Every structure is written in C-alpha cells, then in structure tokens.
Amino acid sequence: MIASLAMYDWPHVAAEHDRLWQLVRAALAEEGIDAPAGLTRNGSLWTIWESPALVLGQTCGMPYRTRLHGHVALVATLDYALPDAPPGYYYSEFITRADEPGDVIDFIDRTLAFNGQDSQSGWAAPQNHVAPLGLKFSHTRHTGAHRDSARAVAEGRADIAAIDAVTWRLIEAHMPKLAAKLRVITHTAPTPGLPLITAKGRDAVAVARAVAAALAALAPEDRAALGLAGLAAIPPEAYLAVPTPAPPSQDVPVN
Known part of the structure; x- marks a missing residue:
C-alpha cells in the first residue's frame, strides 16, 4: 500500500x-x-x-490529463483558498x-526557468498565458523543482x-531571503x-469521504500551516479541458 502527498x-x-x-488513515479504516x-x-x-x-496520492493537472486519466480514479481536489480562484483551483x-x-511580455525572448515539461504550473501555465498573443517562451532552463526555478531567477x-x-x-513562509530577491509580476488564469487520486478500481468516493473527515478533524494550526481550507469536487472534464502546450523544442538551444 502506498500513500503520498509529495507535491507540497x-x-x-x-x-x-x-x-x-x-x-x-483513521477515516479510511x-x-x-x-x-x-x-x-x-x-x-x-x-x-x-x-x-x-x-x-491516496496527489498529482499535477498536466500529468493527470496527459497520462493518468483513465488509468487512475480521481478522488477530489484540496482547496488552498487562493485569492481570485474558485475552490480547488490554483x-x-x-x-x-x-x-x-x-511585464510578462517583456520577458518573452528571455530565459524562462521551469521545473519540468510535465508541470501544469511551471510549463503549461506560462505558455498558455502568452499563447493567445501568438507567443511562446522559447529560451528555457530546466531546473527540476519550483524552488530551483526561483533560485535560478534570483541568481540571474x-x-x-x-x-x-x-x-x-511556501517560499515566502520558509525561504524569506529568497522571496525578498524576487517580485511577483502577475499570475496566470x-x-x-492538484488532484488527489487513487488506484483504478478503488472506491474513490469513500476515499474522498475519508479525506473530508480528516480535514474537518485537522487542528487549526495544522490547517493554517498547510494552507488548507477544505476539499473541492472538480470533474475530470475540467482538467482535460486545459490546453497542453508542446514540450520544449529540441531545435531551440536550452540554456
């Protein structure tokens, strides 16, 4: 048996x-x-x-729509109560x-650091942000993690x-010196x-009930530290509707 909440x-x-x-675990029992x-x-x-x-696992929206959908069961989505976003969205x-x-458009011909080409937040979101303008980020640096992307930008x-x-x-809370070297330009749509999943064939509805019960019982200080506000039910179709941009081109030199 495996359980992982590795994303955060x-x-x-x-x-x-x-x-x-x-x-x-107690609620699952x-x-x-x-x-x-x-x-x-x-x-x-x-x-x-x-x-x-x-x-129980937590994946990313892009891996879910491109590879996992149909091979795992969607449980629900944790709600981190982000401003300007519906419950469960980010x-x-x-x-x-x-x-x-x-502004963002001023960086289109400069170097974008990204954590992975299968990342919704680090790769798909920025490319989808500029795509309506007929643009794309072509100069890239693969870092392997969001923290390393932030460091790459801070260090030039x-x-x-x-x-x-x-x-x-989390960076602002636990890496304040790094955060102080950076500024937020804007955010994507x-x-x-990040969807919670379970193996195909498991009772995803029962797993969702267990997660909801656990969140209700979680100590307020733990909820605050994790930034959790609850659980949202987002249908698979909402994940599948997000555009998937092409991976980094092998024809463009990667810095």
Missing part, C-alpha cells in the same frame, strides 16, 4: 502532513479501507501515481528579480519563472488544482 510535502511542513495522513502507516517520501512520482497499490505566480522591471541564471501559487506561499 516540504520538510518544513512534514509534521503537519504526517498528522493529516494519520487522520485520513472507518470506511473499511486499509492504508499504510505512513507517507511515502522517496521513489519516482510516476511509479507512485501508477502503482495499483496507491491508496494559478502560477510569474516571478522575476526584485529590481527587474517589465534565468529571468522569469511561473511558480505554483501554493509553492510560492486559474486552472483546476
């Missing part, structure tokens, strides 16, 4: 995630569903997401250096990045947030 499971909030999981004693914090995310042993914060002027190895708003909140 930073060391700074690992204890809060552990307490949340224990509440979910009430539903007659066995669950692992603890969260998995190592190994490939794709291996976790695609495992038939997955009881967006990306465009960031640049604090002393760097300009890139000029702009799109950072998942919940991750940006809201899209469905």
Whole structure:
C-alpha cells in the first residue's frame, strides 16, 4: 500500500502532513479501507501515481490529463483558498528579480526557468498565458523543482519563472531571503488544482469521504500551516479541458 502527498510535502511542513495522513488513515479504516502507516517520501512520482497499490496520492493537472486519466480514479481536489480562484483551483505566480522591471511580455525572448515539461504550473501555465498573443517562451532552463526555478531567477541564471501559487506561499513562509530577491509580476488564469487520486478500481468516493473527515478533524494550526481550507469536487472534464502546450523544442538551444 502506498500513500503520498509529495507535491507540497516540504520538510518544513512534514509534521503537519504526517498528522493529516494519520487522520485520513483513521477515516479510511472507518470506511473499511486499509492504508499504510505512513507517507511515502522517496521513489519516482510516476511509479507512485501508477502503482495499483496507491491508496491516496496527489498529482499535477498536466500529468493527470496527459497520462493518468483513465488509468487512475480521481478522488477530489484540496482547496488552498487562493485569492481570485474558485475552490480547488490554483494559478502560477510569474516571478522575476526584485529590481527587474517589465511585464510578462517583456520577458518573452528571455530565459524562462521551469521545473519540468510535465508541470501544469511551471510549463503549461506560462505558455498558455502568452499563447493567445501568438507567443511562446522559447529560451528555457530546466531546473527540476519550483524552488530551483526561483533560485535560478534570483541568481540571474534565468529571468522569469511561473511558480505554483501554493509553492510560492511556501517560499515566502520558509525561504524569506529568497522571496525578498524576487517580485511577483502577475499570475496566470486559474486552472483546476492538484488532484488527489487513487488506484483504478478503488472506491474513490469513500476515499474522498475519508479525506473530508480528516480535514474537518485537522487542528487549526495544522490547517493554517498547510494552507488548507477544505476539499473541492472538480470533474475530470475540467482538467482535460486545459490546453497542453508542446514540450520544449529540441531545435531551440536550452540554456
């Protein structure tokens, strides 16, 4: 059995995630569903997401719509109560250096740092933001993580990045020196947030009830640390409707 909440499971909030999981596990037991004693914090995310042993996982909208849909069961979406977004939705914060002027369009021919080409927030969202103008970010730097994208921009190895708003909140709270070197330009349009999934064939409705019960029982201080406001039911169609941009071109030199 596997459970993972790896997308926002930073060391700074690992204890809060552990307490949340224990509440979910107890609620799952009430539903007659066995669950692992603890969260998995190592190994490939794709291996976790695609495992038939997955009881509860959190993925990203782009992997869900491009590869996981039809192979896993959608449970629900955690609501992080972001301003200017419906429950369960999120967006990306465009960031640049604090002393760097300009709007997003002024960076179109400069270097975009992105965490991964299968990331909704780091890759799809910024490309979809400029696509209506007939533009795309062509000069890129792959970093592997939002935190590393923020560092790349702060250190001048890139000029702009799109950072998942919940991750940006964590950066501001736990990496204030890095955040102080950066400024938010604007944010992308809201899209469905990171979906909770379970292995295909499991009772996703029962798992959702267990997560909802756990959130209701979670201590206020833990809810605040995790930024959680509740649980949202977003249909698969909403995820599938988000455009998927082409991956970074192999014809354009990657910095």
